[in-house]
Amino acid sequence: xxxxDADATDDPTPDTQSDADRDDDETGDRYVFWAxxxxxxxxxxxxxxxVVIKGGIxxxxxPHLGNVNEIMRxxxxxxxxxxxxxxxxxxxxxxxRDPLRKLPRKLADLDENIVDLGDVDAGALxxxxxxPYTEIPDPFGCCDSYADHFSTFIAESxxxxxxxxxxxSTTELYESGRMDDVVEHVLANREHARETLAPYQDKVDEExxxxxxxxxxxxxxxxxxxxxxxDARTVEYRCTDMDAGDRTIDGCGHEGTATFREGKxxxxxxxxxxxxxxxxxxxxxxKDHAEGSxxxxxxxxxxVLGIEPPVPxxxxxxxLDGEPFSSSAGNVILAGDVLEMIEPEVLRFFFAKDPNRGRxxxxxxxxxxxxxxxxxxxxxxxxxxGTDDETARxxxxxxxxxxxxxxxxxxxxxxxxxxxxxxxxxxxxAHRERRREFVDGPFRDRIRLPYTFAAVLGMFDDxxxxxETARKEGxxxxxxxxxxxxxxxxxxxxxxEWAVRxxxxxxYTVARTSLPDVDVVPETAAALDDLxxxxxxxxxxxxxxxxxxxTAKCHDRDIGDFFATGYRLFFxxxxxxxxxxxxxxxxxxxxxDRLRRER
Numbered sequence: 144x145x146x147x148d149a150d151a152t153d154d155p156t157p158d159t160q161s162d163a164d165r166d167d168d169e170t171g172d173r174y175v176f177w178a179x180x181x182x183x184x185x186x187x188x189x190x191x192x193x194v195v196i197k198g199g200i201x202x203x204x205x206p207h208l209g210n211v212n213e214i215m216r217x218x219x220x221x222x223x224x225x226x227x228x229x230x231x232x233x234x235x236x237x238x239x240r241d242p243l244r245k246l247p248r249k250l251a252d253l254d255e256n257i258v259d260l261g262d263v264d265a266g267a268l269x270x271x272x273x274x275p276y277t278e279i280p281d282p283f284g285c286c287d288s289y290a291d292h293f294s295t296f297i298a299e300s301x302x303x304x305x306x307x308x309x310x311x312s313t314t315e316l317y318e319s320g321r322m323d324d325v326v327e328h329v330l331a332n333r334e335h336a337r338e339t340l341a342p343y344q345d346k347v348d349e350e351x352x353x354x355x356x357x358x359x360x361x362x363x364x365x366x367x368x369x370x371x372x373x374d375a376r377t378v379e380y381r382c383t384d385m386d387a388g389d390r391t392i393d394g395c396g397h398e399g400t401a402t403f404r405e406g407k408x409x410x411x412x413x414x415x416x417x418x419x420x421x422x423x424x425x426x427x428x429x430k431d432h433a434e435g436s437x438x439x440x441x442x443x444x445x446x447v448l449g450i451e452p453p454v455p456x457x458x459x460x461x462x463l464d465g466e467p468f469s470s471s472a473g474n475v476i477l478a479g480d481v482l483e484m485i486e487p488e489v490l491r492f493f494f495a496k497d498p499n500r501g502r503x504x505x506x507x508x509x510x511x512x513x514x515x516x517x518x519x520x521x522x523x524x525x526x527x528x529g530t531d532d533e534t535a536r537x538x539x540x541x542x543x544x545x546x547x548x549x550x551x552x553x554x555x556x557x558x559x560x561x562x563x564x565x566x567x568x569x570x571x572x573a574h575r576e577r578r579r580e581f582v583d584g585p586f587r588d589r590i591r592l593p594y595t596f597a598a599v600l601g602m603f604d605d606x607x608x609x610x611e612t613a614r615k616e617g618x619x620x621x622x623x624x625x626x627x628x629x630x631x632x633x634x635x636x637x638x639x640e641w642a643v644r645x646x647x648x649x650x651y652t653v654a655r656t657s658l659p660d661v662d663v664v665p666e667t668a669a670a671l672d673d674l675x676x677x678x679x680x681x682x683x684x685x686x687x688x689x690x691x692x693x694t695a696k697c698h699d700r701d702i703g704d705f706f707a708t709g710y711r712l713f714f715x716x717x718x719x720x721x722x723x724x725x726x727x728x729x730x731x732x733x734x735x736d737r738l739r740r741e742r
Contacts (some may be wrong), residue, residue, distance in 0.1 A: 160658050174535040177497055178219040178543075181425065183416050184454045185224065190424045193570075196221050197423045197453070198308075199236035200298040200412075202276050205245040205257065207475035208504065209468040211300050212458055215494035216427035218306045220456070221569075222543045230570045233308045235297055235416055239276040239290035240314045241405040242364040243268065243363055244387035252283050253295060255479045272432040273363035273385055277314040290314070300478040304487055305546030306568050313413070316420060317404050323376060325416040326403040329353050329447065331373045336447050340411060356406035358382040360397035364407070369398075376403045411436055418453055427456040427498070458498035464505050476506065484641040486634070488544045490595035492516045510638075513594040524587055536596045545582050553626035574604050574733075592618050592632035594638050598649035599728050601639030605655040609635065611728045612682040626712035648720035655733070658713040658742060667708055668740075670698035675738035678731060688723025712737055 185194060198213030200206060204265055214235060221231040246268055251257050263282035266288070267274070271279040276290035286292040296309055301308045316322050329336050333352055341347040352368035356378055363382060370379040378401055379415055382394040417423065427692075428437065437455060444452040460467070465475050481490055493512060496502065505511070521527035522537035529537075547555065547567050568574050592613060593601070600609040609632065613619045619628060642649035663671065674694045680685065695705040709726075710719040721727070726734050736742045 148738060149439060157505075166381050167645045174532050174539065175217075176536070176539050177499070179539075181220045181454065181456050182223040182227065185220070185425050186227075186492055187223060188424065188451070190229075191422075193232040194221075194224055194229050194424045195422050196231060196233045196275070197235075197236065197417070197426045198428075199238055199417070199426075200240040200297065201241045201360075202290045202297075203243070204293070204301065204470040205249055205251045205477070206293055206296040207468050207470065208478055208481060209460060210297070210464070211478050212429065212460075212494070212498075213302070213427050214297070214301050214306055214308060215304065215491065216456060216458055216498055217425070218304075219495060219543055220425060220427075224571055225572075225575060228572065230627075233306065234311050234421060234423075235301070235308045236311045236313055236421075237290060237294040237297065238313045238410075238413070239288075239294065240317060241410075242275060242385070242392075243271055243272050243279060243289070244273075244385075244392070245390070246272070247470055249473045249475065250282060251296070251477065253697050255477045256295075257473065257475065271362075272387070273361075273394075275314065275357065275364060277312070278357075278362055296477065297372070303478055303482055304491060305548045311421065312618065313407070313417070317407060320404060321420050322408075322416060323403050325419055325448065326354065326408060326530060327373055327376060329408060329412055329416070330371050330378070330403075331545040332447060333371065336412065336443070339442055339447050343442070344411065352378070353409055353412045354378055354403075354406055355409060356380040356399075356401035358397055359399045359401065359405075361395040363392065365394055366409075367394075374533065378403075378406070406474075411439045412443060412447075415440045415450070415452065417446055417449055418444060419683070423453045425456070427453045427458055430457055433457040456498065459501040461501060462503045464507055465503055474618060476504075481506075484637050484644065485513055486637065487546065487549050489513055489545045492519060495544065506641075507647075509641055510594045510598075516589050517593070520591065542579060542582050545578075545586065547578055547581070550581065550586065551630050551714065554588075554624075555581065588624055588627050590619060590623055590627045592631050592634050594634065594641075595649070596728070597634040598638035598642050599725075600632075601635045602649060602651055602653045604652055605657050608655045608733075612733070615730050615732070648725065651714050651716070651719050653713055653729070654715040658737070658740060659711055661708065661709065661711045661740075663740065666698055667700055667705065669738070670694050670700050670705065671708070671712075671738045673698070675735045678726065678738065679735045681731070682727065684721075684724035684727035685695045686723075687727050688721060691723050712740070 198217050200210055200213070217233050221233050246260060246265065248260055249257055250263055252262065265282070267280050268282055277288050280290035281287065281289055281292045283292060286295060290312070293348045294312070298308070298310045316407045330353070336353050337347055337351050340353070352371060354368055355364050355366050356368065356379070357363070358365050361382060364385065365380055365382045366385060367383040368378045369381055372378070378398060382397045382400060385392040407413060418426070441452040444450050456655040462468070463474055463476060468475055478490070489512060493504065518527060519537050520541060522529050522534055523541040557591050567578065596616070596618065600612060603609050603612070610619070619631065638649070674690065677690050677694070682690065691706065691709070692702060695702045706722055707717055709722045710716055713719070713726070
């Protein structure tokens with residue numbers, strides 16, 4: 144994909160998340176969604192149905208938002224293909240026969256609470272170094288195994304985002320016998336397999352055998368195969384030490400026999416073997432694989448297995464608030480956490496951006512991402528004008544961002560055919576057409592409260608005041624359907640959660656239900672009355688902030704005390720955000736009345 148036609152799905156406007164997110168490739172003659180290009184490549188391979196799109200992860204720790212990349216990148220390609228009439232199956236492999244090589248410093252329970260290793264049964268993990276993830280007890284005691292615990296997060300993340308995936312356990316592939324034939328082929332041609340891998344891996348010598356048995360004595364994965372019986376589908380092994388980064392996991396020295404179902408292929412063979420067994424047509428993956436496993440994987444696929452590798456797509460990693468994702472350092476956020484602060488369609492929008500470009504996911508500035516999405520949505524519905532490229536991008540991508548699982552049931556009731564989120568079949572063209580009818584029909588009446596305005600409303604201790612303020616500020620039309628109003632105010636809770644988690648200027652409560660008990664001396668009362676007159680005439684936040692200082696000086700009031708009085712009047716507290724800037728965001732009538740101590 145060239146720089147001139149790559150799609151960033153970014154609006155080249157000041158309200159994007161950062162300069163790095165701005166689209167600098169608007170010079171092309173036409174707009175092309177990156178998922179369209181990938182779909183073209185897949186179709187050029189003449190696939191059979193269902194088209195299989197795969198992602199995968201080794202369940203070694205907390206599956207964070209960065210790991211969702213493979214799900215969402217594959218999702219958009221799947222959606223394009225489905226719109227073209229293809230049946231698509233999206234799978235995600237949990238590489239759970241991999242051995243635990245080191246102890247994670249951070250874990251997460253199924254409620255998505257991040258905890259330190261010391262908060263769980265760390266000893267159980269320590270005793271199981273070198274064991275397959277599926278053979279390690281769940282440190283939280285709630286699932287069948289360590290692997291099952293963390294694979295659950297992937298399935299739940301996909302469900303939360305409305306992505307239909309099949310989570311496939313690699314252990315089950317081996318134990319069911321589905322990997323038998325490919326393992327037999329690799330081991331029957333082990334000399335050729337060894338020669339093919341050697342240029343990519345230093346540890347390959349004349350004794351290398353591409354199979355890792357599970358020791359029948361200690362349960363650890365071992366890398367030392369001493370003999371192979373292809374006809375019997377067994378190997379003989381010795382349980383030797385395993386290198387695990389800067390440490391060594393001791394083998395027990397046991398010598399035994401294992402079947403092909405009692406071990407695994409090394410990763411560089413297992414990946415292309417998965418392509419063959421699952422019939423994979425496309426797989427997105429991070430740039431680490433592009434520089435390592437992918438070149439060897441394609442070589443092994445073509446020259447050892449005799450299959451065509453899937454159509455690849457390399458994506459750049461993104462950072463979290465400017466820092467790399469790190470489970471060990473605790474710099475992670477889970478998809479479920481994000482969806483407590485923004486709508487699913489906003490998060491899908493983030494993943495719809497150009498995968499070839501690095502970007503930052505900023506929790507601190509989620510308001511900018513939401514504002515960007517809202518503008519993108521308005522462009523689609525023709526409620527705002529933009530460049531031809533911006534409009535074309537919105538028209539192409541926006542329908543993929545809306546899932547029926549997000550939509551209010553009352554709104555879906557207006558769609559012919561009684562389409563429901565639970566009955567929706569992503570591969571059914573009739574269902575897809577009705578979803579598009581919903582997007583272009585009833586959902587046009589949706590209401591989006593500006594995110595920071597919703598955060599302000601979340602500060603009110605009076606639900607009625609929220610509704611009145613939103614109407615007075617023109618954010619809720621008089622003739623809006625009730626489902627749209629209810630749905631719009633759902634953003635208040637999301638924005639409030641964002642304010643709490645980031646402890647930003649909106650993490651306060653405005654006392655609206657009653658006037659706080661504040662003692663005001665006559666001189667301060669006069670100053671407040673003058674400030675009320677200034678507010679009544681209209682002013683922005685910067686002007687109002689400056690006027691608070693000037694009013695205090697004019698009435699010979701201590702500036703700190705005057706601000707404290709304002710905080711007590713509005714927050715019933717001794718501190719708060721920058722007062723002038725904040726008051727400018729509230730409805731003017733209320734601010735004037737409160738400054739005059741009338742309500």
